[in-house]
Amino acid sequence: MIRKxxxxxxxxxxxxxxLVSESEGLLEELSIPTDAExxxxxxxxxxxxxxxxxxSRFPDVVGVxxxxxxxxxWDRTTVSSPPNFPGWQTxxxxxxxxxxxxxxxxxxxENDANVAALGSAHYGAGQRFNSFIMVTLGTxxxxxIIYQNKIFRGATGAAGEIGHMTIDYEGPFARSGVAGAIxxxxxxxxxxxxxxxRLINKKDxxxxxxxxxxLKGITPKMLHEAAELGDEGAKEVLAWAGHKLGCVLxxxxxxxxxRKIVVGGGLSAAGDYILDSARSTMLQFVxxxxxxxxxxxxxxxxxxxxxxxxxxxxxxxxxxxxxxxx
Amino acid sequence: MIRKxxxxxxxxxxxxxxLVSESEGLLEELSIPTDAExxxxxxxxxxxxxxxxxxSRFPDVVGVxxxxxxxxxWDRTTVSSPPNFPGWQTxxxxxxxxxxxxxxxxxxxENDANVAALGSAHYGAGQRFNSFIMVTLGTxxxxxIIYQNKIFRGATGAAGEIGHMTIDYEGPFARSGVAGAIxxxxxxxxxxxxxxxRLINKKDxxxxxxxxxxLKGITPKMLHEAAELGDEGAKEVLAWAGHKLGCVLxxxxxxxxxRKIVVGGGLSAAGDYILDSARSTMLQFVxxxxxxxxxxxxxxxxxxxxxxxxxxxxxxxxxxxxxxxx
Numbered sequence: 001m002i003r004k005x006x007x008x009x010x011x012x013x014x015x016x017x018x019l020v021s022e023s024e025g026l027l028e029e030l031s032i033p034t035d036a037e038x039x040x041x042x043x044x045x046x047x048x049x050x051x052x053x054x055x056s057r058f059p060d061v062v063g064v065x066x067x068x069x070x071x072x073x074w075d076r077t078t079v080s081s082p083p084n085f086p087g088w089q090t091x092x093x094x095x096x097x098x099x100x101x102x103x104x105x106x107x108x109x110e111n112d113a114n115v116a117a118l119g120s121a122h123y124g125a126g127q128r129f130n131s132f133i134m135v136t137l138g139t140x141x142x143x144x145i146i147y148q149n150k151i152f153r154g155a156t157g158a159a160g161e162i163g164h165m166t167i168d169y170e171g172p173f174a175r176s177g178v179a180g181a182i183x184x185x186x187x188x189x190x191x192x193x194x195x196x197x198r199l200i201n202k203k204d205x206x207x208x209x210x211x212x213x214x215l216k217g218i219t220p221k222m223l224h225e226a227a228e229l230g231d232e233g234a235k236e237v238l239a240w241a242g243h244k245l246g247c248v249l250x251x252x253x254x255x256x257x258x259r260k261i262v263v264g265g266g267l268s269a270a271g272d273y274i275l276d277s278a279r280s281t282m283l284q285f286v287x288x289x290x291x292x293x294x295x296x297x298x299x300x301x302x303x304x305x306x307x308x309x310x311x312x313x314x315x316x317x318x319x320x321x322x323x324x325x326x
Numbered sequence: 327m328i329r330k331x332x333x334x335x336x337x338x339x340x341x342x343x344x345l346v347s348e349s350e351g352l353l354e355e356l357s358i359p360t361d362a363e364x365x366x367x368x369x370x371x372x373x374x375x376x377x378x379x380x381x382s383r384f385p386d387v388v389g390v391x392x393x394x395x396x397x398x399x400w401d402r403t404t405v406s407s408p409p410n411f412p413g414w415q416t417x418x419x420x421x422x423x424x425x426x427x428x429x430x431x432x433x434x435x436e437n438d439a440n441v442a443a444l445g446s447a448h449y450g451a452g453q454r455f456n457s458f459i460m461v462t463l464g465t466x467x468x469x470x471i472i473y474q475n476k477i478f479r480g481a482t483g484a485a486g487e488i489g490h491m492t493i494d495y496e497g498p499f500a501r502s503g504v505a506g507a508i509x510x511x512x513x514x515x516x517x518x519x520x521x522x523x524r525l526i527n528k529k530d531x532x533x534x535x536x537x538x539x540x541l542k543g544i545t546p547k548m549l550h551e552a553a554e555l556g557d558e559g560a561k562e563v564l565a566w567a568g569h570k571l572g573c574v575l576x577x578x579x580x581x582x583x584x585r586k587i588v589v590g591g592g593l594s595a596a597g598d599y600i601l602d603s604a605r606s607t608m609l610q611f612v613x614x615x616x617x618x619x620x621x622x623x624x625x626x627x628x629x630x631x632x633x634x635x636x637x638x639x640x641x642x643x644x645x646x647x648x649x650x651x652x
């Protein structure tokens with residue numbers, strides 16, 4: 001029988017829940033507001049509601065996977081200090097959900113960037129690769145490492161923080177306080193500011209018709225649209241972003257000898273406007289001995305990889321448990 | 327019975343061979359010139375001679391591990407293009423050695439930085455850690471990742487190239503053509519040149535009495551000795567080197583979530599003159615969420631970790647083979 005699991009993508013504004021079939025992927029999807037400002041009890045109530053909805057209609061689901069921002073413990077039971085979730089500290093997801101559900105069900109939580117990569121590995125662009133580096137270009141810059149079809153977790157479960165890797169030790173500061181961290185170039189706020197200053201005197205850029213008069217509120221989407229319309233200024237900004245991305249990916253490839261990269265997240269929609277310059281720059285920053293087989297591609301499943309990966313986490317967990325008890 | 331293996335450290339100038347006891351480490355050691363300029367047949371004859379010497383006296387050795395520069399294939403049987411070994415291309419170490427030996431023996435080859443790290447993990451400073459990053463500061467900057475007591479090999483076996491990671495995308499070029507690669511700061515030639523220019527007008531530095539009049543030929547050893555004698559100029563150079571090391575290690579920790587670092591190689595003898603600034607800089611370049619448990623220490627077994635790790639590779643291989651055939 002083909003297994004099904006519930007995959008939850010816990011975001012700052014919306015909770016998305018998907019019914020994930022091991023072989024067919026996403027069968028059904030629900031989405032509700034997170035209400036993060038009302039505290040963790042409220043958020044957990046809402047997650048439990050989504051789980052109950054699915055599990056009452058599909059009593060054969062084998063478990064629940066939750067992709068969450070914040071730090072996850074090694075056992076995949078707790079979340080600590082997720083950004084934009086006021087008052088969370090450390091929340092024991094497994095216990096909290098179990099207490100709210102009418103029957104016991106296997107529950108796992110994993111970092112959102114990690115489950116997105118796992119989703120890509122099994123249902124998205126990453127299916128072609130056994131091992132790859134995933135970068136997610138959204139509000140911040142997320143990252144994850146898939147090694148031999150599994151999440152590489154590091155020593156405590158927090159591996160993959162590509163967003164905090166430096167490309168210039170005297171560069172601009174990111175929120176983390178790391179100078180020249182890639183997030184200080186590609187994080188949405190940083191990129192928008194760069195675009196604003198770069199285009200403010202370029203009066204013929206289409207961006208001036210898209211954003212407000214002072215160019216505050218430039219979004220990656222605007223840059224992409226303007227580039228599609230042939231706007232040179234917007235193209236330059238996106239190529240600049242790709243250059244920075246290529247620098248950090250070069251370092252990551254040198255360290256990991258993982259030569260396949262999948263780029264996801266909102267900004268990745270700009271596709272080759274960013275990725276072409278990332279590819280050529282990466283070649284400059286990877287030592288020649290590791291050039292063979294280098295490949296950088298765009299995620300094709302968009303944000304669905306989050307739910308898909310959260311669901312798949314359950315299948316993988318059950319398989320490993322099965323193997324170890326044999 | 328305690329197993330014994332032969333560990334070979336193949337260097338550009340000397341071949342060292344050690345008799346490695348699984349529990350007691352190095353029991354006996356031989357060293358002969360490499361004669362690399364005479365081609366790979368000559369080098370392999372010499373390695374085979376060392377193996378025969380040990381295996382005739384210790385017929386119970388369970389195998390031979392070879393630590394070699396250059397690229398190693400996934401099966402650990404071949405070496406490709408080791409720098410400073412003229413005419414090697416790809417050499418099948420296992421076949422070549424088997425053909426030269428009077429009886430069959432398990433033979434493995436692994437990258438020299440990787441075996442050094444494995445040696446540290448099981449017999450050196452790395453024994454305290456299950457997972458750590460090893461950096462070797464010698465002629466170049468080598469690196470390796472030990473994850474859960476084993477070498478993390480990446481997708482093709484070449485992981486750990488820390489020396490090629492960039493800390494400044496517009497920085498100086500290393501031999502690899504990577505701008506701002508850490509080797510362009512800490513590689514011996516680069517560091518010596520930096521020291522020379524930095525100290526050339528600092529006439530009161532003791533370095534002027536140690537190196538030739540134009541300060542060509544400054545060595546890391548001189549810098550260490552001058553620092554020990556209280557020389558401020560030499561101390562500044564070593565602290566500068568440590569700062570650069572801290573930058574790249576910050577990036578590596580962010581990506582891997584491996585928070586323990588062991589520093590080996592000739593320059594590491596300078597100890598805290600380098601490592602203190604590396605430690606404080608690393609704190610600036612690791613995202614705060616990963617600060618807990620950060621630790622950077624000096625390798626204590628010197629270059630012996632190469633032979634030790636090469637020997638241990640055999641024990642680990644036999645254990646894995648045993649497990650998988652159960």
